[in-house]
Amino acid sequence: MAPRVVVIGLASDFGCQVQMTNIEDHLLDVLGLIDLRYWQLASSGHLPDSYDVAIIEGAVTTDEHVALLERVRETAGVVIAIGACAFTGGIPALAALGEIDRHCAVVYGDTPPVAGVTRRTPGPVGSVIAVDYHVPGCPIDTDEFVRVLHRALQGLSDRPPQDPLCAVCKTMENVCFLERGQVCLGLVTRTGCGARCVTLGRPCTGCRGLSPEANLPAAAGVLESRGLDGAELVRLFDLYNAAREAVR
Amino acid sequence: MSVIPQDAYRRDAETNPYRPWPARITSIIDLTETEKLFEFRIIDPEIRESFTFQSGQFVELSIFGVGEAPISISSAPSKQGFVELCVRCAGDVTGALHAKQCGDVVGIRGPFGRGFPFQEMKGHDVLLVAGGLGIAPLKSLINHIHDERHEFGKVTILYGAKNPAEVLFRYQFDMWKHRDDFDLILTVDEPDESWDGERGLVTGLFDQIEVDPDNTYGAICGPPVMYKYVIDEMRKKHMDVDKIYVSFERRMKCGIGKCGHCGVGHQYTCVDGPVFNYWEAMNLQGAI
Amino acid sequence: MFFRMVEKDQIADLVRGLASEYEVVGPVEKQGRFVFAPVTGAEELRLDYDTTLLPPKRWFFPPEETIMRFRTADEEVTDDEVFAPPRVLFGLHPCDINALLLMDNVFTRDYVDPYYKARRDNTLVVGVSCTPSDTCFCNVWDTDEVHWGFDVFLTDLGDRYYASLRTVKGAELLDDYVKSSEVTEEDTAEFQRVVGEFKQAFDNDVDTTQLPVLLDAKFDSPIWDEFGEQCLSCGACSMVCPTCYCFDVTDRLAPDQKSGRRVRTWDSCQFKEFAAVAHGQNFREGRASRVKYRYYHKQWGYLSKFERVLCVGCGRCARACPSDISPVRVIEALQTGGVR
Numbered sequence: 001m002a003p004r005v006v007v008i009g010l011a012s013d014f015g016c017q018v019q020m021t022n023i024e025d026h027l028l029d030v031l032g033l034i035d036l037r038y039w040q041l042a043s044s045g046h047l048p049d050s051y052d053v054a055i056i057e058g059a060v061t062t063d064e065h066v067a068l069l070e071r072v073r074e075t076a077g078v079v080i081a082i083g084a085c086a087f088t089g090g091i092p093a094l095a096a097l098g099e100i101d102r103h104c105a106v107v108y109g110d111t112p113p114v115a116g117v118t119r120r121t122p123g124p125v126g127s128v129i130a131v132d133y134h135v136p137g138c139p140i141d142t143d144e145f146v147r148v149l150h151r152a153l154q155g156l157s158d159r160p161p162q163d164p165l166c167a168v169c170k171t172m173e174n175v176c177f178l179e180r181g182q183v184c185l186g187l188v189t190r191t192g193c194g195a196r197c198v199t200l201g202r203p204c205t206g207c208r209g210l211s212p213e214a215n216l217p218a219a220a221g222v223l224e225s226r227g228l229d230g231a232e233l234v235r236l237f238d239l240y241n242a243a244r245e246a247v248r
Numbered sequence: 249m250s251v252i253p254q255d256a257y258r259r260d261a262e263t264n265p266y267r268p269w270p271a272r273i274t275s276i277i278d279l280t281e282t283e284k285l286f287e288f289r290i291i292d293p294e295i296r297e298s299f300t301f302q303s304g305q306f307v308e309l310s311i312f313g314v315g316e317a318p319i320s321i322s323s324a325p326s327k328q329g330f331v332e333l334c335v336r337c338a339g340d341v342t343g344a345l346h347a348k349q350c351g352d353v354v355g356i357r358g359p360f361g362r363g364f365p366f367q368e369m370k371g372h373d374v375l376l377v378a379g380g381l382g383i384a385p386l387k388s389l390i391n392h393i394h395d396e397r398h399e400f401g402k403v404t405i406l407y408g409a410k411n412p413a414e415v416l417f418r419y420q421f422d423m424w425k426h427r428d429d430f431d432l433i434l435t436v437d438e439p440d441e442s443w444d445g446e447r448g449l450v451t452g453l454f455d456q457i458e459v460d461p462d463n464t465y466g467a468i469c470g471p472p473v474m475y476k477y478v479i480d481e482m483r484k485k486h487m488d489v490d491k492i493y494v495s496f497e498r499r500m501k502c503g504i505g506k507c508g509h510c511g512v513g514h515q516y517t518c519v520d521g522p523v524f525n526y527w528e529a530m531n532l533q534g535a536i
Numbered sequence: 537m538f539f540r541m542v543e544k545d546q547i548a549d550l551v552r553g554l555a556s557e558y559e560v561v562g563p564v565e566k567q568g569r570f571v572f573a574p575v576t577g578a579e580e581l582r583l584d585y586d587t588t589l590l591p592p593k594r595w596f597f598p599p600e601e602t603i604m605r606f607r608t609a610d611e612e613v614t615d616d617e618v619f620a621p622p623r624v625l626f627g628l629h630p631c632d633i634n635a636l637l638l639m640d641n642v643f644t645r646d647y648v649d650p651y652y653k654a655r656r657d658n659t660l661v662v663g664v665s666c667t668p669s670d671t672c673f674c675n676v677w678d679t680d681e682v683h684w685g686f687d688v689f690l691t692d693l694g695d696r697y698y699a700s701l702r703t704v705k706g707a708e709l710l711d712d713y714v715k716s717s718e719v720t721e722e723d724t725a726e727f728q729r730v731v732g733e734f735k736q737a738f739d740n741d742v743d744t745t746q747l748p749v750l751l752d753a754k755f756d757s758p759i760w761d762e763f764g765e766q767c768l769s770c771g772a773c774s775m776v777c778p779t780c781y782c783f784d785v786t787d788r789l790a791p792d793q794k795s796g797r798r799v800r801t802w803d804s805c806q807f808k809e810f811a812a813v814a815h816g817q818n819f820r821e822g823r824a825s826r827v828k829y830r831y832y833h834k835q836w837g838y839l840s841k842f843e844r845v846l847c848v849g850c851g852r853c854a855r856a857c858p859s860d861i862s863p864v865r866v867i868e869a870l871q872t873g874g875v876r
Binding site for chain 3: 263264265266267268270310311312313314315316317336338339341342353354355472497498499501502504505506507508509510511512513514515519533534
């Protein structure tokens with residue numbers, strides 16, 4: 001029997017769910033492996049009471065998210081976090097830098113943005129419940145998503161790439177941004193994207209999160225030695241990784 | 249640009265060392281909670297015929313869609329036509345293998361590496377020391393010695409495991425305890441009330457044995473921490489450094505000395521080992 | 537070896553001729569640096585390049601390649617063909633040709649690697665002489681000269697090339713596509729003068745005395761901890777190295793999981809999981825032990841097997857390492873006991 005799958009969105013722009021539709025050619029092949037019961041972006045129904053695999057996009061920003069995730073964890077055998085928001089807190093976690101109340105006041109004024117919702121410090125899904133599989137990136141790479149889904153269906157271990165980005169960037173024969181006097185976060189960012197941004201002419205912004213093997217002190221030293229500000233590394237890294245302490 | 253000619257594509261099916269041969273699982277025995285003993289029969293009769301190996305060699309077990317894992321052969325070379333692998337469920341490939349049924353097909357490449365010097369050992373006493381899963385490659389050697397028992401002097405086997413439930417091949421060893429042509433001593437760290445063997449580490453058994461230092465070959469396989477202590481005990485018995493053989497577990501990914509993963513010191517475990525004598529092993533920086 | 541003199545303006549004819557039979561790959565400019573890329577004419581070539589971002593190894597051993605296709609239902613290999621189009625690598629420097637010879641030792645001896653071998657067999661190599669850049673140290677390993685591993689080697693004598701013809705195929709190509717002339721005694725004297733100047737032009741001199749001994753005797757030296765602290769474990773050094781051949785193999789399933797590909801990709805001993813086994817034991821857990829292993833293998837492990845060090849002094853790793861860890865610095869540290 002095909003595993004019953006649900007797709008749930010928390011705080012995000014739904015870009016990763018859109019990426020799932022971008023599997024295009026192979027979407028039907030993938031759907032053939034699963035029994036898709038609920039897809040927040042594409043279906044009008046409700047989250048069913050029972051399912052096997054929960055795919056979660058978005059950061060946790062309210063108490064209601066927490067309650068939902070706790071219910072999901074009790075129900076689903078397998079939880080997959082997709083995208084920067086779910087994996088590292090992503091862009092929503094930026095709100096937690098400095099005073100979150102002040103930020104909200106600027107955006108929403110005195111009235112709460114949505115009635116009946118209790119705001120909390122934004123964080124990744126893994127800060128609230130145990131996550132079995134991870135798909136990093138903003139947005140996710142469709143091939144990588146399918147690969148991780150396969151691994152989950154096969155019962156294999158969760159193996160998001162561990163090492164920094166530079167190696168694959170070298171194989172793309174990119175001229176290093178550091179040589180051109182620009183900060184690039186590839187030095188410390190989790191690989192697996194094929195160095196797409198750098199290849200297209202933009203330095204890495206760290207959307208796949210901190211590589212567990214990153215050597216941050218050495219990376220800051222690298223910037224200093226090239227006449228750049230070492231602290232810039234951390235500041236730029238905050239864009240997608242403000243909640244990095246909470247990543248598990 | 250010119251049109252790409254036909255010979256731009258090459259096919260080397262016969263000689264491609266990366267290509268696994270389909271092999272059928274002919275038997276599965278549950279040994280412990282985490283270890284099973286699998287018996288395989290290579291499907292292609294020609295390949296099966298030509299598949300000969302030495303004790304201590306390994307194969308690459310392949311499950312397409314999951315990957316490959318190096319596993320040492322635990323059957324004796326004298327048992328032809330079949331390959332027996334004792335496999336712990338420890339990673340993705342071994343986990344997927346554990347989920348297979350009798351009759352299922354997997355891939356096998358090999359045999360690879362350098363095994364124990366069986367011919368050289370003939371005419372001598374042999375002291376085999378195993379810890380935990382390390383008994384798997386040594387069982388091949390033990391069974392091979394058994395098949396040609398008259399060629400060897402005294403044969404002593406010391407085998408240590410964590411607890412009685414983790415003792416592998418217990419059915420065989422229970423039978424062997426009563427034989428007088430093998431001196432077999434089993435020990436566990438954590439005995440239960442059913443255990444009638446020794447208690448403690450395998451190194452503690454050396455007080456009970458006598459070794460003729462000029463005439464004894466040693467063979468050791470176990471967890472990495474074990475080697476140094478067992479070798480110390482063998483050296484205390486004055487055994488020669490080049491008659492003590494150890495088998496290393498490293499990440500033998502390609503099996504043929506190319507991919508680099510099993511590098512130890514200046515050697516590759518997959519082609520220069522996995523069996524090294526202690527002199528060689530001492531010369532491998534970071535090995536022991 | 538045979539020799540011919542080739543006027544420089546003949547190179548356009550040569551490349552045009554080669555392109556009618558082969559895919560021609562040579563050095564072209566990319567954002568102020570150079571890469572080996574397919575060209576259709578000599579005007580795209582930059583034979584005055586210093587070094588390329590990636591070495592030529594990628595044309596024999598690509599960063600990622602499918603080594604077989606399979607069916608999951610019955611574990612059958614459905615295809616393990618090698619795509620090896622007839623190709624000319626045009627304009628390789630001596631260091632890079634020497635590096636290919638070192639790769640050949642690994643991939644074409646004992647258990648021949650059919651993928652590498654097919655491409656090597658189908659590729660012609662045309663070498664060209666060079667001028668040392670500030671990161672070059674091929675002089676240290678005597679890899680500034682090369683005497684085999686190529687079909688034609690062109691030594692630049694200003695307006696002409698002194699062409700060394702190593703193979704029948706190389707001689708035929710020159711016959712077919714360019715007008716060349718006999719080498720005179722004066723030409724050889726000029727050749728000697730040019731290579732003599734070349735040998736004097738290197739800035740880097742490294743004391744390689746007794747390296748294998750030092751690597752063993754100073755195995756526990758604190759210099760490795762210092763390099764370990766600097767290393768980013770990014771693997772850039774391995775990717776750009778013309779002699780690093782380590783690889784990983786992974787299976788990629790088709791979306792319907794019924795079939796898939798077994799893929800090999802370049803790997804690096806600087807990655808943390810490189811030496812880890814399934815049970816969780818990692819034999820080179822620390823950064824320092826991994827940096828050390830890289831040099832230990834290059835300067836001693838490979839040497840013990842093939843009687844050459846696994847480095848040709850191309851300087852690519854020195855340029856690529858964000859932390860400026862380079863063979864020159866490491867060897868100096870081994871000699872002096874201190875990291876500079």
